[in-house]
Amino acid sequence: MNITVWNEYRHEQKNPVAADIYPDGIHQVIAGFLKSEGVYVKTATLDEAEHGLPDDVLNNTDVLIWWGHVAHDEVGDEITAKVQQRVLDGMGLIVLHSGHFSKIFKTLMGTSCDLKWREAGEKERLWVVDPAHPIAEGIGEYFELEQEEMYGEHFNIPAPDELIFMSWFEGGEVFRSGVTYKRGIGKIFYFRPGHETHPTYYNVNVQKVIQNAVKWAAPVKRKRPVYGYAKPLETLKGE
Amino acid sequence: MNITVWNEYRHEQKNPVAADIYPDGIHQVIAGFLKSEGVYVKTATLDEAEHGLPDDVLNNTDVLIWWGHVAHDEVGDEITAKVQQRVLDGMGLIVLHSGHFSKIFKTLMGTSCDLKWREAGEKERLWVVDPAHPIAEGIGEYFELEQEEMYGEHFNIPAPDELIFMSWFEGGEVFRSGVTYKRGIGKIFYFRPGHETHPTYYNVNVQKVIQNAVKWAAPVKRKRPVYGYAKPLETLKGE
């Protein structure tokens, strides 16, 4: 399985707090704990040529992980269209945290993907509401992040195919923090936590969820369905 | 309630078969049977200024009905974005037949909305699979259209929130013919039948479904949710 971890990689180069936690970038930490699962992992970042996603990389990616925040607008429309097509053709997509506002997520959802937010380093507790789901395997009834950015409802997304995690925030909000969708032959998982100024991607529960999600989002083996004109399979009365 | 029936209105002006069935355009027939229900109905067509949808019309439309086919690309991106925003803000949208490939439907779905098709004037039988749904009220267990264009699966749409009608086609295909979605505060209903060379919009069952759908898609009365920065509702421990 080929995984590509895409990261905007701006905060970690400009914000000392983020740089201190993720000196090589969030993508390297994520790649690190995925590699340990025995899959082939690449990284790609915004400022590389073609954002690090030339056709040969994208076409050979089974699951793409996406982290972006301040530079969503700098992601080209052409690459966004290519990623959308790859998802429709079967590539898994895992969108993390502030990626809710990325072009690719908004394009695939068809909504604004807007939400409430607050950077106050407050406690988040993620509850498992779909314990039958493989993405929640190995996770207890809930897990806590001592300090995270708050995201609150209303989260302007389509009703998810599956709701796996719901967050409780110290400041009084709730959030649909782990949701799945299928688009075409591809699977999508959105996972809320991961603000750049907190060590969230070092949390073992967060890592386990992302590891599970990669397995869940792996492409099924099938050809793209045939669309367009179709001959009748039965004899029509008018013929 | 203010309803606007939007029609591309090209086939009826160029194709004698369509012109014979719909001499004043499909939109006038739809407007006609909706008016008889006692609501205020406007029509709008592609070749009018701003496609007949200037801001004062769009902003006062409660439910928009959309029929398009050969000229999807001529619908401006700006008007498509405005219609999308109106749906997110509560306007109902009913997409008919070949409107599956319209910019607005594809934008709201996030998928290709592609399908199989065949123009052979074959029999279609639409089965009610969600008899609890108000859109199916007054419809028997199924109804038939003696001659329709075939649309077949795979229909490349997100899993619908609700599946109301499933079609059987003489040539051997099936299709999810009546599906609902919510996007933001708005409701969307896609309804399959309505090829321009068949008198489908004169069928009493088709009319009943569209009348029901207009009532179902009527906006709820509420303000747009507040997004963005949010003060805590509870005292944070760190404060």
Next chain:
Amino acid sequence: MNITVWNEYRHEQKNPVAADIYPDGIHQVIAGFLKSEGVYVKTATLDEAEHGLPDDVLNNTDVLIWWGHVAHDEVGDEITAKVQQRVLDGMGLIVLHSGHFSKIFKTLMGTSCDLKWREAGEKERLWVVDPAHPIAEGIGEYFELEQEEMYGEHFNIPAPDELIFMSWFEGGEVFRSGVTYKRGIGKIFYFRPGHETHPTYYNVNVQKVIQNAVKWAAPVKRKRPVYGYAKPLETLKGE
């Protein structure tokens, strides 16, 4: 529209705190604010003959509201089967609070309907996560109940057709507090709040939600579908 408000009516006769808040029973308070909406409302209680639900009452009820807690086991299996059949045939059902453990709700869900609970009079904040839903019309982004019993996830129910409200609790839990299902031709709404020792059913938001739910759950007008042997609608090749 005929509404029947069913109440176990035990706490209010034995527990002075409940009796003080609901001297005539929870059912009378609910019937009161529903009556003010201009519909015909009956009440029924456990200790009446046939639990107040003889056939002529049940068969003429459009929407049944259900509150029970300590005496679920005293509800007869026969009446439970009749209520189930009425729901399948179109009657709306609104299950309140501790009714999650009623025979009728467990029968219709097929699961244990178990949950976490705590009676500590803590704050509950109910967030609207489906602002397009008519049951949430007239409700702000959230509303608060200063003192309620806590119900926490995991709530052992099937994935709901629609998730409308999510609760935040002071003690750290979340809960899917407003959920809908269709079963047969009938519609079901479960709504969490309403512990007997708190004045929850006097809260205007709670009242508005139940009033909206009654309208939403009203039966569609249609015959029960035909089941069993079916003659072919098309000529079979083997014939």
Next chain:
Amino acid sequence: MNITVWNEYRHEQKNPVAADIYPDGIHQVIAGFLKSEGVYVKTATLDEAEHGLPDDVLNNTDVLIWWGHVAHDEVGDEITAKVQQRVLDGMGLIVLHSGHFSKIFKTLMGTSCDLKWREAGEKERLWVVDPAHPIAEGIGEYFELEQEEMYGEHFNIPAPDELIFMSWFEGGEVFRSGVTYKRGIGKIFYFRPGHETHPTYYNVNVQKVIQNAVKWAAPVKRKRPVYGYAKPLETLKGE
């Protein structure tokens, strides 16, 4: 993985047509093609002690496959309750064909599970409508069964979590033929084909679907959630 194939095993002992196709019973054919996948497979039948499902068998079954028809009523209520509990605790359940009317399926669904039917040996074509689903992996756009019993809508089940297959029948009906549900921690797949007088379980596509379904329905590894009284996780203001 431990799979148990449960079969009523009556038709094959009394009906010469069924006996000719399935001389050792449907369960042996299913067990045969599952064994070839490298998992441990048991069979169990109605007329064995405890229907072949004593506690040590049931408690060690990861996925249970269920075929029944004429003798649903002979399945004990106690064993049905045990199977239900096992599903809620994580055991996968695959219900085949006429098992739609089994006690266990009706109990888990909460509906009548009724449908239309006709034994006329007509053609069925099963279309894949969710090509992203692992249960449909390796299956083309559709597959055909030259002779099958017809099942037609309305199928009185809850709206499925996922709709994978839709059937087209020669006689004019459609049917939701492959649907999934989660109940508690367990996963359920209902698959329509498999009348006892047709060689359906020898069909490679049918076999592939059931093989895929077994993998999909395998239990997640997690403890049963904790229900009942819960201490607060945060300090309550009133304390």
